[in-house]
Amino acid sequence: MPTVLIADDEQAIADAVTYALRAEGFAAEHVLLGRAVVPRVQAGGLDLLVLDVGLPDMTGFDVCRALRQVSDVPVIFLTARVGEVDRVLGLELGADDYVVKPFSPRELVARVRACLRRRAPPVQPEVRWQAIGAFEIDRQGRRIRYRGQLLDLTRYEYGVLEALLARPGAVLSRAQLMDRVWAEALDSSDRTVDTHVKTLRSKLRAAAGSQGDDPIVTHRGLGYSIDGDG
Numbered sequence: 012m013p014t015v016l017i018a019d020d021e022q023a024i025a026d027a028v029t030y031a032l033r034a035e036g037f038a039a040e041h042v043l044l045g046r047a048v049v050p051r052v053q054a055g056g057l058d059l060l061v062l063d064v065g066l067p068d069m070t071g072f073d074v075c076r077a078l079r080q081v082s083d084v085p086v087i088f089l090t091a092r093v094g095e096v097d098r099v100l101g102l103e104l105g106a107d108d109y110v111v112k113p114f115s116p117r118e119l120v121a122r123v124r125a126c127l128r129r130r131a132p133p134v135q136p137e138v139r140w141q142a143i144g145a146f147e148i149d150r151q152g153r154r155i156r157y158r159g160q161l162l163d164l165t166r167y168e169y170g171v172l173e174a175l176l177a178r179p180g181a182v183l184s185r186a187q188l189m190d191r192v193w194a195e196a197l198d199s200s201d202r203t204v205d206t207h208v209k210t211l212r213s214k215l216r217a218a219a220g221s222q223g224d225d226p227i228v229t230h231r232g233l234g235y236s237i238d239g240d241g
Contacts, residue, residue: 013036013127014056017049018074019063024112028061031116032123035067045069052082061121062106064090072104079105085126087119142237144175145219145226157226161217166191168214171207175227175237210230210233 015032020043028206029039041226042048045066052060060078064071068199075086078103087108104156107126110119111214127139140147147156155162155176170192174183185204195204212225 012036012038012057013058014040015059015061015123016051016057017041017061018043018045018046018066019061020044020065020067021063024089027116028119031120035120035124037120037123042068045074048074049077049081051062052078052084057084059085059087059127061087061089061119061123064088074106075104075106077241085130087116087122087126089119133237136240143179146176148173148176157215157218162214162218164211164214165207167203167207172211172237175235180236180238182230182233182236189232 015037017025017028017039019028019041025041029041033040040051042051043066045068048062051057059100062071066074071088071090071110073089077087078084086106087110088106089110089112090103091112091200108122110122133231139151140149147234148154150173153173155164155169155172161169161201162172168195171188188204206226210225215226228236228238230236
């Protein structure tokens with residue numbers, strides 16, 4: 012649950028904002044004075060600050076200036092001032108948004124959500140490694156590990172190994188591998204498969220060291236298969 016701190020000496024405004032935030036699933040805290048802001052932020056657990064410019068003990072600009080020495084917590088200014096100079100000053104001090112009074116609490120909550128979305132780190136796609144014996148394959152990222160070692164594979168080496176790992180133990184003919192891996196390379200020949208299997212074996216041996224035998228099995232006159240336990 013994101014926590015928002017409201018720094019405003021007008022209790023009615025603070026109560027309305029607090030109610031609107033809590034109704035939308037936020038936690039909300041309130042302080043009346045500017046000097047209370049930095050210590051509360053430094054205590055941790057805050058996700059955003061709603062800061063009134065006209066606080067009784069110091070201006071919101073001064074609060075923001077002091078805050079930016081110790082924290083980059085997002086700040087939304089509340090102000091009765093409508094001048095462009097004040098808006099520019101607030102943004103130059105490191106504020107993320109600027110809301111002019113009077114305002115709708117629901118609009119402020121929407122701005123809080125938008126600000127938190129902008130500040131959120133980008134979502135990284137989940138990496139899904141599928142274990143196949145001594146191999147692990149990340150098909151989305153087109154990566155393969157063998158005995159814990161990430162293999163440095165070319166496009167076609169990856170294609171051959173991925174095709175074999177799709178059916179461990181099954182024999183795939185050179186023609187089948189050509190169809191699956193070299194479908195767009197019309198000038199390639201069956202010998203291309205043999206060449207890439209040779210380089211694959213070299214890379215697998217280097218990755219395994221003394222831990223295992225050659226996992227790619229040659230079936231004379233038929234094709235290749237792979238021993239996933241390698």
